Amino acid sequence: MSLQPVKFYQTGTFTVGNRLLAPEERSVQANMQRTSSLNSGHRACQGCGEALGARYAIDAAMNATNRQLIAANATGCLEVFSTPYPETSWQIPWIHSLFGNAAAVATGIAAAIKVKKQKGQGGDVRVVAQGGDGGTTDIGFGCLSGMFERNDDVLYICYDNGGYMNTGVQRSSATPPAARTATTMPLGPEPGNVFDQGKFVPAIAMAHEIPYVATATVADLRDLEYKVTKAMGIRGARYIHILVPCPLGWGTASHDTIRMARLAKETGIFPVFEAEYGEVKSVLAIRRPLPVEEYLRPQKRYAHLFGKSPAVATIARIQALADKNIRKYRLQARQGEH
Amino acid sequence: MLKQTEGSHAVAEAVALCRPEVICAYPISPQTHIVEGLGEMVKSGDLKDCEFINVESEFAAMSVAIGSSATGARTYTATASQGLLFMVEAVYNASGLGLPIVMTVANRAIGAPINIWNDHSDSLSQRDCGWIQLFAETNQEALDLHIQAFKLAEELSLPVMVCMDGFILTHAYERVDIPTQEQVDAFLPPYEPRQVLDPAEPVSIGAMVGPEAFMEVRYLAHAKQMQALERIPQMAEEFQAVFGRAIGGLTHSYRTDDADTIVIAMGSVLGTIKDVVDEMRDAGEKIGVLGITSFRPFPIAAVAAALKHCKRFVVLEKSLAVGSGGIVATDVRMAVTGMGLKGYTVVAGLGGRAITKKSLHALFAKAGRGELEPVTFLDLDWQVVNRQLERERQTRRSGPAAESMLRDVGTVASKIA
Numbered sequence A: 001m002s003l004q005p006v007k008f009y010q011t012g013t014f015t016v017g018n019r020l021l022a023p024e025e026r027s028v029q030a031n032m033q034r035t036s037s038l039n040s041g042h043r044a045c046q047g048c049g050e051a052l053g054a055r056y057a058i059d060a061a062m063n064a065t066n067r068q069l070i071a072a073n074a075t076g077c078l079e080v081f082s083t084p085y086p087e088t089s090w091q092i093p094w095i096h097s098l099f100g101n102a103a104a105v106a107t108g109i110a111a112a113i114k115v116k117k118q119k120g121q122g123g124d125v126r127v128v129a130q131g132g133d134g135g136t137t138d139i140g141f142g143c144l145s146g147m148f149e150r151n152d153d154v155l156y157i158c159y160d161n162g163g164y165m166n167t168g169v170q171r172s173s174a175t176p177p178a179a180r181t182a183t184t185m186p187l188g189p190e191p192g193n194v195f196d197q198g199k200f201v202p203a204i205a206m207a208h209e210i211p212y213v214a215t216a217t218v219a220d221l222r223d224l225e226y227k228v229t230k231a232m233g234i235r236g237a238r239y240i241h242i243l244v245p246c247p248l249g250w251g252t253a254s255h256d257t258i259r260m261a262r263l264a265k266e267t268g269i270f271p272v273f274e275a276e277y278g279e280v281k282s283v284l285a286i287r288r289p290l291p292v293e294e295y296l297r298p299q300k301r302y303a304h305l306f307g308k309s310p311a312v313a314t315i316a317r318i319q320a321l322a323d324k325n326i327r328k329y330r331l332q333a334r335q336g337e338h
Numbered sequence B: 001m002l003k004q005t006e007g008s009h010a011v012a013e014a015v016a017l018c019r020p021e022v023i024c025a026y027p028i029s030p031q032t033h034i035v036e037g038l039g040e041m042v043k044s045g046d047l048k049d050c051e052f053i054n055v056e057s058e059f060a061a062m063s064v065a066i067g068s069s070a071t072g073a074r075t076y077t078a079t080a081s082q083g084l085l086f087m088v089e090a091v092y093n094a095s096g097l098g099l100p101i102v103m104t105v106a107n108r109a110i111g112a113p114i115n116i117w118n119d120h121s122d123s124l125s126q127r128d129c130g131w132i133q134l135f136a137e138t139n140q141e142a143l144d145l146h147i148q149a150f151k152l153a154e155e156l157s158l159p160v161m162v163c164m165d166g167f168i169l170t171h172a173y174e175r176v177d178i179p180t181q182e183q184v185d186a187f188l189p190p191y192e193p194r195q196v197l198d199p200a201e202p203v204s205i206g207a208m209v210g211p212e213a214f215m216e217v218r219y220l221a222h223a224k225q226m227q228a229l230e231r232i233p234q235m236a237e238e239f240q241a242v243f244g245r246a247i248g249g250l251t252h253s254y255r256t257d258d259a260d261t262i263v264i265a266m267g268s269v270l271g272t273i274k275d276v277v278d279e280m281r282d283a284g285e286k287i288g289v290l291g292i293t294s295f296r297p298f299p300i301a302a303v304a305a306a307l308k309h310c311k312r313f314v315v316l317e318k319s320l321a322v323g324s325g326g327i328v329a330t331d332v333r334m335a336v337t338g339m340g341l342k343g344y345t346v347v348a349g350l351g352g353r354a355i356t357k358k359s360l361h362a363l364f365a366k367a368g369r370g371e372l373e374p375v376t377f378l379d380l381d382w383q384v385v386n387r388q389l390e391r392e393r394q395t396r397r398s399g400p401a402a403e404s405m406l407r408d409v410g411t412v413a414s415k416i417a
C-alpha cells in the first residue's frame, strides 16, 4: 500500500499568521519598519484595491532595494487620490507626468540613474512605473511596449481594476465581458461589455520575452510581495499586473475587496502566474475551482446577469473563459499539490 | 576649429560638447542627421557618460526626456513637423514641470498634405507651449545657440527649442567654427537642478493643482520667460567673451538706422532678404532688416525700439495663422501698437516654396509704394487656386483637393521659380 502524505491546511504555509513565524519570514507589511510608501491620509474610496495593491507593491519594492527607489505614475485614480497637494501620500521620490507615458518617463529616470552611477555621482537607485489598466493597456501601451522591447531597467506595475475608474468607470481594453460600465451599459441585445474583445497584457508582455512577467491579486499579500521582491532582484524590463477590485466601479462592498480578488483567482477568471523570458514558470494553483457565479453575483456591474431570469448563456460563456484560463495556465492543483 | 561640415553635424558636435547625459531619438526628416551623428558619437565612445535611447515615438522621446531631466540629467532630443505634433502633450508637460530639456526643431511643414520641406508651421504651432524658442539664421548660429540653450534652460528651469530651417540649414555644408571643449566647459557649468528625483530627499513632482494656485503656477512660467528676455542678451555677451562671436540675443538689426521700410523675418531667409536689401540700398532705397532670434519670449520692447524710426514694416513669415493671417505678424503688430506704422504681413515659403530675390525685390518695392495688400501670399499661383475653387463650385464630389491641384500644376518635382 502506498503512503499518501497528509498535509494539514496550515502547516508549511504562511497562513499560520505572523505570530508563529520567525521575524525574517514575516511579510513586509507586517514589519514595523516598513516604509509606508503610500501613507495614510490619501483620498481613495473605502476598500480601494488599488490603494492596497500600491501600498503592498511599493513597500515590497522599497524593502527589496534598500529604499533606493523612484516611481513614475500615470494619471488615474492612484495619482489623483495620492497627491491632493499640498498633501502627498508618497514617502518616496515620485513623479506624475501624463496619462500615457509612465513607462517612457521611467525609462528616462533609469537612463539618468545609469549615467549618474557611471560618473560616480549616484548610487544604485531602481525605478518603478505604475498605472491603471487604462493607462497601461490602452493609452500607455505604445510606451509600455517600447520600454519592454528595449529591455529598459524598469519594473512596470499595472493596477487592473477593469476600467477607467478615475473618469467615472468607462470601458477599457481590460474591462471583462458582460461588465457594466458607463460606456457599456446593460442595454440592448448584448448588455454590458461585449465578448471577444479586450486584451490580456501579461500575455503580450510575455511575447516581448522580457526577463520577468507576473500577475497577482491583492488577496494574496505573500505572493504579491514575493513577486515584487523577485522582480527587483532582476535587471531589465519587468511587468507585474495586479488585479485590484474597485468597490465604486464594481459595485461591491468595501469590505469585500479582498474576497473579490480571491474569488477572481479561485474561479480562474484571473490567472495568477509568473513567467520568465516568455515562459510560464509557476502558477498559483486553484485547489477547487469555484463557479464564476460566486464571483459575479456580488458585483453590481454584473447585476443584469442575475435578474428575474438569469442570463444563463452569458454566465456560461464567462465560465468557459475561466475554464480556458484554468486549462491554458494549468491552474488546477493536481492531487497532492496545493 | 574651422570645419566644412553639414549643419546637422555641426549641431550634433555642439550638443556633444555640451556633455549631454541622456539623448532620445526618433527619426523624422530633416532632423535625422543630427541624432544619427550623436548616436554615432555615443556608440563609438567619443561621447562618454551619455545614454542614447532609440525610442518608439516622439511622444516617448519627450517622455523619456521628462524622466531623465527630472532625475537631474542634462537631456537632449530633436524632432520636426509631425514629430513635434506627435509629442505635443509631453511638450507642454515638460515646460509645465519646469524641466530644462533642449530640443532642436528642424523646421518643416505640417500635413496634410504631407510635405517634408521647410517652413515654420511646426514650432510656431507650439507658440504657447511654454518653451523658449530661438531661431537660427545660419549654421554657425544654430551650432552656437545650442550651447547657449543649455545654459539658458538650466538657469531658468525652462525647456528651450532651437529652431533651424530644415534642409536649408540642416543639410547645407558650410564652414563653421566648432568650439573647443575647454571653451564650452568655461561657458556652460554642470547642470544643477532645482528639483530632482532622489531617494535621499524624496519629493512628489507633478501633483494636481486646482483653481487655488493654477493661475500663479502659470504666471510663474510667464515670469520666467520675462526673465529670459533679460538673460538672452546678457548671455550673448557672455558667449562672445568666451567664443569671440556675436551670436544670439533677442533680435538683429541690419541697415535699419535710417530705414523707411523694415523687413522682419526669422531663420535662414534673413540671408536672402539681406542680399535684396543690399541691392535696394545700392539703388538708393532706405530699407533694412530686423531678424528675430527669440520668438519666445517675444521681444516686444526690442522690436518696438528697432521700428521706432521707420515708416512701414513688412513681416515675412514662413507660417500661416489660417483664418487670420500671420503668426509672427500678430506679435509684431502688438509690439508697435500706437506707433502709427503701416504694417504688412507676407506669408511666404510654405512647404519649401522657394523665396527668391526676384520676388522679394518686387514685394519690397510694392510695399515701399504703399501698394501691398495687408496680407499677401508670396508667389501664390492664383490660377491653381481658382481652378480648384471653380471645380468645387461645379461638382459636389470634386475629390481630394490637394491631388487635383497637383494634377493642375502638372509637375512632380518641387517647383522652384
Ligand SMILES: Cc1ncc(C[n+]2csc(CCOP(=O)(O)OP(=O)(O)O)c2C)c(N)n1
Binding pocket: A050, A075, A076, A077, A078, A099, A100, A131, A132, A133, A134, A135, A136, A159, A161, A163, A164, A165, A166, A167, A172
Ligand atoms: C490624454 C488623456 N486622455 C484622457 C485623460 C482622462 N483620464 C484621466 S484618468 C483616466 C482614467 C484612468 O483609468 P485607469 O488608467 O484604468 O486608472 P484608474 O483610474 O482606473 O485607476 C482618464 C480617462 C487624460 N488625463 N489624459
Ligand code: SF4
Binding pocket: A043, A044, A045, A046, A047, A048, A049, A050, A051, A077, A081, A161, A165, A166, A245, A246, A247, A248, A249
Ligand atoms: S474609484 Fe475605485 S480605484 Fe478609484 S479610488 Fe475609488 S475604489 Fe479606488
Ligand SMILES: [Mg+2]
Binding pocket: A132, A133, A134, A159, A160, A161, A162, A163, A164, A165
Ligand atoms: Mg482602471
